[in-house]
Structures are given as C-alpha cells and as structure tokens.
Amino acid sequence: MVKPTYGFVTEDNMCLLTDLYELTMADSYFRRGKNQLTTFDLFVRSMPEHRNFLVSAGIEQILFYLERLHFSKECIDYLRSLKLFSSEFLEFLKDFRFSGEVYVIPEGEIYFPREPVVRITAPRIEAQIIETFLLNTFNFQSAIASKAARVVIAAQGRGVVDFSPRRDHGSDAALKVARASYIAGCIGTSCTLAGMIYGIPVYGTMAHSYVMSFPTELDAFRAFVEDFPNNSILLIDTYETLQGARHAVIVAKEMEKRGQRLRGVRLDSGDIAELSKQVRKILDDAGLKYVKILASGDLNEYKIKDLLEKKAPIDFFGVGTEMGVSKDAPALGGVYKLSEDDRGPRIKLSSGKVTLPGKKQVYRVIKNGKMVKDIITLEDEKPEEKEVYPLLIKVMEKGKIIEELPSLKKIQEKFMERLDMLPDELKEIEELKEYPVEIGKELSALTEKLIAEYYKLEMSI
Amino acid sequence: MVKPTYGFVTEDNMCLLTDLYELTMADSYFRRGKNQLTTFDLFVRSMPEHRNFLVSAGIEQILFYLERLHFSKECIDYLRSLKLFSSEFLEFLKDFRFSGEVYVIPEGEIYFPREPVVRITAPRIEAQIIETFLLNTFNFQSAIASKAARVVIAAQGRGVVDFSPRRDHGSDAALKVARASYIAGCIGTSCTLAGMIYGIPVYGTMAHSYVMSFPTELDAFRAFVEDFPNNSILLIDTYETLQGARHAVIVAKEMEKRGQRLRGVRLDSGDIAELSKQVRKILDDAGLKYVKILASGDLNEYKIKDLLEKKAPIDFFGVGTEMGVSKDAPALGGVYKLSEDDRGPRIKLSSGKVTLPGKKQVYRVIKNGKMVKDIITLEDEKPEEKEVYPLLIKVMEKGKIIEELPSLKKIQEKFMERLDMLPDELKEIEELKEYPVEIGKELSALTEKLIAEYYKLEMSI
Numbered sequence: 001m002v003k004p005t006y007g008f009v010t011e012d013n014m015c016l017l018t019d020l021y022e023l024t025m026a027d028s029y030f031r032r033g034k035n036q037l038t039t040f041d042l043f044v045r046s047m048p049e050h051r052n053f054l055v056s057a058g059i060e061q062i063l064f065y066l067e068r069l070h071f072s073k074e075c076i077d078y079l080r081s082l083k084l085f086s087s088e089f090l091e092f093l094k095d096f097r098f099s100g101e102v103y104v105i106p107e108g109e110i111y112f113p114r115e116p117v118v119r120i121t122a123p124r125i126e127a128q129i130i131e132t133f134l135l136n137t138f139n140f141q142s143a144i145a146s147k148a149a150r151v152v153i154a155a156q157g158r159g160v161v162d163f164s165p166r167r168d169h170g171s172d173a174a175l176k177v178a179r180a181s182y183i184a185g186c187i188g189t190s191c192t193l194a195g196m197i198y199g200i201p202v203y204g205t206m207a208h209s210y211v212m213s214f215p216t217e218l219d220a221f222r223a224f225v226e227d228f229p230n231n232s233i234l235l236i237d238t239y240e241t242l243q244g245a246r247h248a249v250i251v252a253k254e255m256e257k258r259g260q261r262l263r264g265v266r267l268d269s270g271d272i273a274e275l276s277k278q279v280r281k282i283l284d285d286a287g288l289k290y291v292k293i294l295a296s297g298d299l300n301e302y303k304i305k306d307l308l309e310k311k312a313p314i315d316f317f318g319v320g321t322e323m324g325v326s327k328d329a330p331a332l333g334g335v336y337k338l339s340e341d342d343r344g345p346r347i348k349l350s351s352g353k354v355t356l357p358g359k360k361q362v363y364r365v366i367k368n369g370k371m372v373k374d375i376i377t378l379e380d381e382k383p384e385e386k387e388v389y390p391l392l393i394k395v396m397e398k399g400k401i402i403e404e405l406p407s408l409k410k411i412q413e414k415f416m417e418r419l420d421m422l423p424d425e426l427k428e429i430e431e432l433k434e435y436p437v438e439i440g441k442e443l444s445a446l447t448e449k450l451i452a453e454y455y456k457l458e459m460s461i
Numbered sequence: 462m463v464k465p466t467y468g469f470v471t472e473d474n475m476c477l478l479t480d481l482y483e484l485t486m487a488d489s490y491f492r493r494g495k496n497q498l499t500t501f502d503l504f505v506r507s508m509p510e511h512r513n514f515l516v517s518a519g520i521e522q523i524l525f526y527l528e529r530l531h532f533s534k535e536c537i538d539y540l541r542s543l544k545l546f547s548s549e550f551l552e553f554l555k556d557f558r559f560s561g562e563v564y565v566i567p568e569g570e571i572y573f574p575r576e577p578v579v580r581i582t583a584p585r586i587e588a589q590i591i592e593t594f595l596l597n598t599f600n601f602q603s604a605i606a607s608k609a610a611r612v613v614i615a616a617q618g619r620g621v622v623d624f625s626p627r628r629d630h631g632s633d634a635a636l637k638v639a640r641a642s643y644i645a646g647c648i649g650t651s652c653t654l655a656g657m658i659y660g661i662p663v664y665g666t667m668a669h670s671y672v673m674s675f676p677t678e679l680d681a682f683r684a685f686v687e688d689f690p691n692n693s694i695l696l697i698d699t700y701e702t703l704q705g706a707r708h709a710v711i712v713a714k715e716m717e718k719r720g721q722r723l724r725g726v727r728l729d730s731g732d733i734a735e736l737s738k739q740v741r742k743i744l745d746d747a748g749l750k751y752v753k754i755l756a757s758g759d760l761n762e763y764k765i766k767d768l769l770e771k772k773a774p775i776d777f778f779g780v781g782t783e784m785g786v787s788k789d790a791p792a793l794g795g796v797y798k799l800s801e802d803d804r805g806p807r808i809k810l811s812s813g814k815v816t817l818p819g820k821k822q823v824y825r826v827i828k829n830g831k832m833v834k835d836i837i838t839l840e841d842e843k844p845e846e847k848e849v850y851p852l853l854i855k856v857m858e859k860g861k862i863i864e865e866l867p868s869l870k871k872i873q874e875k876f877m878e879r880l881d882m883l884p885d886e887l888k889e890i891e892e893l894k895e896y897p898v899e900i901g902k903e904l905s906a907l908t909e910k911l912i913a914e915y916y917k918l919e920m921s922i
Contacts, residue, residue, distance in 0.1 A: 002866040004525035007640070007658045008471055009632040016654035017632050019624070020665030023653065028688040034674060064465035078657040084692060124674065131668075135627035136635055163480070166596035167792045169630030170637050171470040171478050174597055176630070179468070192484065193477035196539040197468045204481030207592075208809060209799045213495060213585065227489040231545060269814075321792045330791040331628045331782045338670045348669060353730075405463040 012072040018132040027089040035123045036342035041116035048329035052426040057180045058141030102396035108414035141180040143332035148181035154301035159316040162189035164324025211238040221251040233264040245279040249286040264292035273310040280313040347450040362391040377440030473533040479593040488550040496584045497803035502577035509790035513887040518641040519602030563857035569875035604793035605641035613646035615762035620777040623650035625785025666694040682712040694725040706740040710747040725753035734771040741774040808911040823852040838901030
C-alpha cells in the first residue's frame with residue numbers, strides 16, 4: 001500500500017530544492033577544480049506587466065538558507081541512486097557549506113529592473129548550487145510584495161488584510177503571501193500559522209456556513225458575540241445585507257448594555273459601494289459610528305480604487321486570491337547571472353539579454369525627500385550626485401550573517417517610509433510610468449569595452 | 462538579534478495552516494455543542510478562463526493531512542496567546558482527530574465545475590476546521606494538473622519536462638508543480654527534491670554560465686560529456702546556435718569513438734521553429750539521427766502548438782514559468798460548502814451562488830469509449846443510462862484510509878486513459894467548448910423544493 005506523503009520541505013532536504021543541473025554542473029566544476037571565486041547578481045530583467053516599481057522581499061529566507069545549507073545523508077543517498085554523480089563529489093557534499101559574501105537590497109526597499117538585488121561572491125560551486133533556491137525564494141515574495149503594495153496604495157490608509165490562504169499556491173505560499181503582503185503594508189493575515197511563525201497579526205470574521213448553522217441570522221450573531229465579545233465582525237450578507245445590518249444593530253445594542261462594543265460587519269457580495277453606504281447609514285442612525293465595515297469578495301487594487309472613488313465608507317478590505325497569486329503578473333522573472341570570475345568582469349550578450357559586468361552598487365538620488373533616479377555603478381565608482389544612498393548592503397561574510405536582521409515590523413516601516421519617497425506618478429495603479437535607472441560612467445565604459453571585445457572575438461571565430 | 466526564519470510547514474504545525482475564522486467558528490460550535498454530523502462538498506463553481514476540463518490532483522496530500530491532523534502543544538500555546546479561545550476548546554484540541562468519511566474523485570480523473578471532488582461527512586467542528594487546508598491543497602494542484610494537461614496535449618506525444626522551480630510560488634509549490642504536472646502526463650521535472658520525495662524522474666541539461674566558464678564552447682561541451690557520458694544534453698545557444706550545433710556534432714563524433722552516444726542538444730532562444738530545423742539537419746547530415754532536440758524558453762501550450770504546426774523537429778519540451786504558475790488562470794476557485802446537516806439537505810442561494818443539496822454522486826456516461834456527459838445525482842439515485850461509472854469513491858472511513866492509494870505512475874496512467882476518452886473538441890487548446898454536466902432528476906427535484914422553501918421563508922421574514 002502506498003503511504004500518503006505530503007512532501008514537506010525541511011532544513012535537511014532544502015538542499016535538493018534545486019534544478020538538477022545546478023548539481024551536475026557543480027559536479028563537473030568539482031572534478032575539474034573549477035572553484036575560483038565568482039560573483040553572481042540576482043536581478044529582474046524588465047518590469048512585469050502592470051507594475052511601476054518592485055519591492056524587495058524574501059531576503060531573510062535566503063539568508064536562512066545560505067547559513068544552514070547542507071547535504072544530509074538522505075539527500076546524498078538519493079543523489080547517489082541517480083547514478084549520475086562522481087563519488088568524490090558526493091563525498092565533497094557531506095561537508096558542503098556556503099562560505100560566501102552577500103550584499104542585498106534589504107527587504108522593504110523599493111527597487112527596479114536591472115538593479116542587483118542579491119549579489120553573491122563565492123567559490124563557483126557554491127554560487128552555482130544556490131541559484132534555483134534563491135530565485136524560488138526571492139521571485140515569489142517580491143512578486144507578492146509588489147502586488148500588495150498596489151493594493152495598500154489603493155486602500156489609501158484603510159487596513160488591508162490578507163485573506164488568500166485557500167487560493168495560494170500551496171502551504172509555503174500561504175506563509176509567504178502573509179509575510180510579503182505584511183511587508184508591503186497590509187495590517188495582517190487570516191493565515192494562523194503565519195501569525196505563529198512570523199508574529200503577524202491574525203484576523204478572522206465568520207463564514208456563511210456559521211450563519212446557516214443557526215435557525216436564524218440573529219441567533220447566529222448573538223451566539224458569536226457572546227463567544228467573542230471583543231473581536232466579532234459579523235458577516236451580514238448570508239441572506240439579505242440590509243436586514244443583516246439591522247440584525248447587527250440589534251446585537252450591537254444588546255452588547256452596549258453589557259458594556260461591550262461590536263467591532264464590525266463584513267460585506268462579501270453584491271454592489272459593495274452602494275450597500276456599504278446603506279449599511280453605514282443604518283449603523284450611524286443607531287448611534288453605532290464605532291462599528292467598522294469590512295469588505296471582501298474577489299477584491300483587487302482596481303476594485304478598491306473604484307469603491308473609494310465612489311466614496312464607499314469601508315474601513316477595512318479583506319483581499320484574497322488576486323493578491324495571493326498576483327493575478328495580473330503571477331511570476332516575477334528574476335534571473336541569476338555571472339558578473340565576474342577569476343578572469344575578471346563577465347558579460348552575457350545572447351538574444352538581447354545583456355547583463356552588466358563586474359561587482360556593482362546601486363545608488364539612489366534623493367531630492368527634497370523624493371526619489372529622483374537610481375544609478376547602477378561599479379562597486380568603487382562614486383556617483384557625482386550628492387544626496388544619494390547606496391541600496392546594496394553587505395549582510396553576510398564567510399557564510400555568516402553580519403548585519404542584524406530587522407524585525408518584520410521594522411521592514412514594514414521601512415517600506416512605508418520608502419513609499420513616501422516614491423514619486424506620486426509611480427503610485428498610479430492604472431498608468432505605467434518609468435522611473436529613471438542610469439548606468440554609471442565607469443560601468444558603462446566597462447560594459448562597452450566588453451561588448452567590443454566580444455564582437456571582436458565573435459568575428460574571429 | 463532577529464534569528465532568520467524560513468517558515469517550514471510541518472506535520473506538527475499544519476493544523477494552523479488555516480484561516481483564523483475556521484478556529485473561532487469551531488470554538489463557538491464547541492461551546493454550544495453544535496457538533497452534529499455534516500456533509501461538505503469541495504467543488505469548483507465555474508470553469509476558469511482558457512480551460513475545457515479540469516484534472517483532479519492533490520488528493521493524496523489531503524488524505525495525509527486528514528489522517529495526521531493534530532494540534533501540537535506549540536500550536537495550542539500560540540492559540541492561547543491570542544486570548545480569543547475558550548480554555549475548554551483549547552483542551553478539546555489536544556485530542557482532536559479527524560474521524561470522518563471521505564469520498565473523492567480520484568487523482569488523474571477528469572472533472573468539471575459543480576461536481577463534488579471531495580465529499581466530507583464528519584462532525585461539524587472537524588468538517589469546518591479542515592476547510593482552508595483542503596482548498597489550499599486541492600485548488601493549486603488541480604490548477605497545475607489542468608494547465609499541464611494542455612501543454613501535454615499540445616506536445617502531441619513528445620516529452621514535456623517541468624522546468625519551473627525558479628518561478629514557482631515558493632518551495633512547496635515547486636514540489637506540487639512537479640507532482641501535478643507529472644500526473645497530467647509530463648515525463649519528469651528538474652526539481653531534484655520532487656525526485657527524492659515522489660520518485661518523479663529528474664532531468665537536467667546545463668546553463669549558459671557553465672558554457673561561459675570555459676574558454677570556448679567546445680571545451681565546455683567536451684568537459685560535460687566526459688563527466689556525464691550517458692546523460693548529456695548540450696545547451697547550444699550561448700553564442701551562436703548553429704555553430705553550437707556543429708560543436709555538438711564534433712563532440713558526439715568523439716563520443717561515438719568511445720562507444721558513447723550524445724543524448725541531445727537544447728535550444729533556449731531565437732526562432733526555435735527555424736533553428737530546430739537547421740540544427741536537425743546539421744545533426745542528421747553528420748549521421749546523428751539519435752541525438753534529440755530539446756526546446757525551452759518561456760514555452761506554453763500555444764507556442765508548442767505553433768512550433769509543431771511549423772513542423773519543428775523537437776523531441777522534448779522544457780516548460781517552466783507559464784506551467785508552474787498556470788499563468789493564464791493562476792487560481793482555481795474551488796469552494797467548500799455545506800450540503801447536509803442534522804436538519805437534512807442544505808442549500809445556499811445568495812448572489813446566484815446556488816449550491817446543490819444533499820449527499821451526492823457523479824456518474825459519467827460513456828459511449829464507444831468516449832465520455833458523453835456527466836450526471837450529478839443524489840447518492841442513492843441511479844441514472845437511467847447504462848454505460849456509466851461513478852466518479853466519487855470512498856477512500857476514508859472513521860478518519861482512516863480504506864482504499865489503497867495508487868502510485869504516482871498509476872495516477873498518470875489513469876489520466877492518460879481518461880485523456881483518450883475525452884471528446885476531441887475538449888482537447889482544443891484555443892477554443893472553449895462546454896462538456897454537458899446534467900443534474901439528476903431526484904437531485905433537481907430536491908433542489909427546487911429547497912429553493913421554494915427558501916423563498917417562502919424569505920417572504921415570511
């Protein structure tokens with residue numbers, strides 16, 4: 001009988017969460033002693049559809065991986081069973097550890113295409129083996145943080161809660177959506193496990209099935225507030241929304257007599273703009289101005305913008321599917337490319353996919369508290385502008401974290417500060433605008449020199 | 462200093478991979494002794510965009526969860542810290558186990574909207590608590606299997622390999638994409654861990670960075686085939702594809718002298734249709750008809766169809782991002798709804814989201830080996846048609862698996878058989894066709910009766 005398997009990723013098997021070719025290439029490098037120091041950049045080639053800026057997220061998980069990456073006996077035994085690898089390489093993997101240096105654009109920072117977000121300098125085998133996991137970890141969280149930022153912008157200061165677990169791409173995705181959307185300014189998540197693991201505030205209301213399990217809606221509301229007097233948000237659309245609002249009023253008034261306050265009501269269907277106004281009026285007329293309105297039901301940044309333009313009096317938004325899968329741009333195309341090895345700075349030119357050579361830094365130019373432009377430079381190159389700050393920070397040396405990691409709350413605060421610095425036109429959710437990212441003079445000169453050498457070489461082939 | 466956390470989901474914390482409200486509702490049911498037997502259906506409301514049929518996948522992970530679901534001390538302590546739950550409920554969770562009965566449409570089976578894919582009968586608290594995890598598990602794997610099936614159909618028998626890990630939504634998603642796409646007929650994956658955990662064949666080629674790490678392309682090819690004489694697929698587009706093909710010929714001829722055979726070459730950029738023809742000719746002219754051509758690079762079912770219409774001589778396709786995130790339909794909207802409780806069959810009517818009441822079965826009518834229509838019936842209702850088979854199979858009783866679980870290979874075989882039975886027009890990837898799903902007479906009558914009762918009730922409110 002086949003035993004059911006869930007397939008959990010663990011600290012002991014994450015080494016194999018990689019494309020097979022990373023390991024075969026590593027074996028080949030190992031056999032040939034090709035293990036010189038290399039530098040690789042993780043960056044996004046071009047802006048995804050419907051995005052004006054990107055948000056760094058997933059760095060903490062990358063650092064966790066790099067600090068703890070090892071090949072357990074089970075994993076090495078599996079690799080051996082493939083009859084692909086040299087026994088010397090498998091032996092080498094037993095003591096494998098990542099020993100490199102890592103620069104990152106920290107989580108919560110805004111970044112743009114072509115800018116290295118993670119810069120790895122390590123012996124070639126180490127730098128190669130980590131590629132897939134780094135991309136898997138960064139691409140997804142950054143995609144979600146960048147999507148959630150748009151939802152948060154659209155909500156104009158009203159709280160946004162992640163309601164996505166049932167539609168996310170598996171269990172790890174549910175945790176990472178909660179984390180990445182919190183970084184981008186969401187106030188919490190419905191994902192209880194994300195609350196336990198990351199300390200993210202957890203939120204919940206009630207389902208239609210709860211209301212339906214009682215003889216009447218009023219019975220259901222009374223029962224729920226009796227059980228959760230401080231935290232009840234009543235779902236009022238199971239039968240008829242306005243009637244539901246009137247039932248909520250009855251219950252809220254009963255609570256007041258007990259010295260309690262109903263926290264809110266939730267709308268999940270129908271014409272939310274219109275219903276929210278009518279519900280607000282019903283609540284206000286009953287002297288329940290403190291009772292909040294939460295809206296949910298296939299929301300996204302466009303619908304939220306529309307609701308607020310219609311002056312819908314909504315205090316909180318529960319956003320699920322569209323944010324959890326970043327529906328309008330479900331994959332971020334981050335890549336990981338060699339920029340330098342023992343022969344010096346390297347460049348890749350195939351099919352218009354030009355990479356920037358050498359160890360690089362990214363500077364952001366600020367004027368009057370607003371971002372003006374970014375400049376990608378060589379590491380030692382200094383931009384001419386004065387009010388600049390470097391985006392790439394060294395966080396790991398010899399495989400150990402050297403920079404104190406910020407708490408998730410601090411990361412969120414950083415993002416909110418950055419959002420204040422972002423030019424207003426980039427905050428538009430329906431119009432695409434391009435933020436200027438320049439290439440520094442020295443980096444430009446080096447790139448041109450390597451392109452010229454490349455074409456000379458090609459002509460000589 | 463904040464310790465870096467990855468956030469692994471484990472057997473001990475999966476109980477909290479749930480929306481918070483499942484647990485607050487459960488507490489309320491517990492306090493009120495509302496724990497009668499209920500039946501819930503997991504089903505998809507309507508066909509996602511760009512899909513003609515859906516493939517069941519993720520059932521094994523659901524059964525794993527149901528058999529092992531428990532609340533560890535750490536999880537109960539976290540719930541206590543929220544100051545939301547009654548101490549009696551937290552005490553109850555210590556010994557919580559799922560004790561219900563489960564029917565499923567097995568993995569690899571084709572299904573359609575409105576058909577219950579998972580039917581749970583359990584005490585209300587158990588049935589409620591599992592909702593989010595079941596949806597998270599099924600929605601994603603079924604979305605991917607349904608997408609991958611289209612890619613497999615487009616490839617017309619040529620092998621399709623999952624190349625998606627770097628773009629999937631986290632680590633769990635990488636494993637589940639490998640598994641679900643294998644169910645739908647892919648021949649393997651690049652995800653090494655999916656090979657170890659699920660026994661899926663793993664595939665790999667080489668990266669541009671490998672070729673670039675050698676002085677010349679020829680050096681790189683010679684090194685790789687020396688290290689992997691039986692499994693080398695050479696990436697020939699790093700510099701110039703046709704030159705790359707000629708280098709591959711040189712290496713293949715050298716291998717022949719050693720009694721070895723080059724397995725294949727890979728194209729990853731440019732005009733793949735045209736290049737594959739030219740590369741095939743170069744290989745054939747050198748007597749290397751056995752050397753296969755693998756194509757990759759942002760492929761999807763539409764591009765594969767186009768390549769094969771242009772008669773591109775491609776033997777294998779490596780498909781990544783678009784399959785791994787199901788780009789054109791990144792979320793499957795499966796829901797989980799009450800269909801029966803101690804008061805009898807139940808129905809939900811709000812906002813046109815009508816559910817089907819009662820314990821149900823689904824029958825498939827077959828004629829001349831082809832699917833003709835499906836009929837959703839009440840459990841004890843027999844359809845008039847003769848050549849039918851039931852889709853829902855009982856797999857769990859009293860919380861224990863009773864049906865032998867099929868191996869992944871067997872699931873894949875089942876899907877390939879079902880694909881043969883699928884009407885040809887549903888296999889079209891560019892045209893949308895609707896397969897007939899009928900409601901059985903008795904189920905129709907019951908539904909109408911409950912609707913009538915509902916409106917009578919509503920008018921009396």
